[in-house]
Amino acid sequence: MGAIGQFFHAIPLDLIIIQTVNGLVTGMILALIASGLTLIFGIMDVVNFAHGELFMLGAYIGFVLFAATGSFWLALVGSSLVVAILGAALQIATLRPLIGRDPLNTILVTFGISLILQNYALWQFGSTVRRVPQPVSQQFTLFYLQYPWYRILIAFLSAAIIGAFWAFLKYGKFGIWIRATAQDRVMAQAMGIPVPWVYTGVFAIGAAMAAASGVLFAPLVGVSHTMGLDWVLQAFIVVVVGGMGNLGGSIVAAIFISLLEAYASIWLDPSQAVILSFVVLILTLLFRPTGLFASATR
């Protein structure tokens, strides 16, 4: 048996399976966050630096709704709706007047919004980390671990939300408008599609997806004013690696990067494992700047 054979023989199978599950779960959460981000960029050409704060705001609103209703599922739906409305209002008030201007303007505006939302959350909710309980608290035995069913549920729910969104884009009237606007906004407008409202709708949907992922993830980490920052950097990496504006590419990239980090952590320190996603980013920018999964034209 050669060195390579010995290497594969030495791989602990239990750990490989555990890390595959971990990578898929983390990947699906990341995919849900990144799909909102890539949607907004793909349609509107807006790099939304406030996306992490919409994720955080979704979690806080979920916490408030859970406290009021006692239902996690109501909190999930309610928070997504509230943040969608807020997202629409933000788009109308701050981004719509900038349509056609230098993209730097939108970057600055969304960065400003992120700072405002973050400090608002700190002012409104204070320094105490808030709790949203898991709707499913059971665990199952996965080799030497007790693995929470809730993490599996998150992966399925994220997949379901992304799947529903894909179906909406493919078959829904508004979805067709969105695709038409993405393909050629001038022609779409000429055909009578209300492009400014498509933009507003897209921003609202992206915000709702961020909020939904915030509520889903809140039981695993608690709700704090900086929780969005932790995810948004990875989401940006995923969007770039997947191809800016490419929804399918972002999903594949999210799973790919999460699996890569999970497998790497078997042999490497966590600090080295997380560097891998940056390595992938750099290699992508060097050798395929349009993204690993970018389509020929956008």
Next chain:
Amino acid sequence: MTEKWKQEKWAEDIWYRGKTTRRRLVGWGAGAIGAAMLIPAPWRAAFGAAKSYKIGSEQPLSGAGAAGGKTAVVGLQMAADRINKNGGINGRPVELDIVDDESSPAVARQKSEKLAQEDNIDAHVGGFLSNICLACMPVWMDAKIVNMISVCLDTTLTTTHCNRYSFRTYDYAPAQAVAFAPTLTKMAKKWYIVFADYSWGQSTRDAYVAEIKKNGGEVVGTTGIPLNTPDMTPFLSKISGNFDGLFGIDFGKDGVTLATQAYDLGLTKKYKWAGDGSISESTNLLAIGNKIDGFIAINRYIPVFQGPLDTPYHRTWFNEAKQRLAKIDPSGPLPDKYVQSNYEALNALKIGMEKSKFQGRSDTMKLIEALEGLELKAGPDFPQGDKMIRKEDHQAFPQEFIFEVSGGTYHLRETVPGAKTIVPPACTFSA
């Protein structure tokens, strides 16, 4: 009806005739600001023309450390208000000059230089994140300003990176490890450590590895998780093997993530679960809920009235801190060690300034000499208890509390006197 006032004669000039121009609005605004500046601050009336002592403080008021920074400022403000209410220092009031370091070492360094060079502060009390304290210590040394570190826990601040101008009036990891290791080795012989992978976490890990070994135990493995890791499960999943105890070193929201996800994976039930008290600070307990039940930890301060903390002055301090915290956090958290150590750091500085008859930065060396070896007696100034600032490394050794968390509250199991936590100094001051 709501518009009726516009018909009034007095309102005509500013509304009815449409004369509320931008220029007029700016004029009124500037006038109002000017008038506000002329009204003296409350303490000015009490101190007459006495020049205030300017105490600078860099704190993370935005960014990743903002939650802790805001809490720290509560302690600082409490001490300053109390000092001014009781006649100030040497008959002069204290004025705080608080800057936001944005949780960034680069920004902190820049703002510290501004505090030293432009704002001309007399002394500095602050520093929350260890990497920021380490980055800013040379600034205080170069400007010859006394630096009372108020939260940073990195060991090297008073060992390999120590300097004549910096003081720490609370504990550090080697002392905590000395205090906690006997309990840990009674709980289990073989330990695995999960730590926050940055300066504080690493130095705390090293201290526990050494002390557990000294007490006949063994650390069989460690995993460092980078700060702000959104999902720790892939890294925690790797933890298995031949050991009996899991020891956690983390703080803030990362502490919540560690405790929650370790519980979710069954690790805290499978192994004895202990760690640094920062994981179970009061601002974290609400989020972790009953998932942290049974956690044994050590801390220099816990918000309870048990053992040596059952004193009238601690109760008074606790109640005021709680009221002030409720103003910045509607959930009404209990005071934590960040409030306590900022409060006590400023009070220690006050005693040093009084003892040295400090008048300004030209008296810095006299102030340093007064602080070296200074005994801080338990009382309203130091509700946590007695402590002494060791001359050789400017490190204090307060009593430590070993406690268990259950039912959302702290249960004191043991108090370790400061004298039993002392470790030899490992600092050489440069000339």
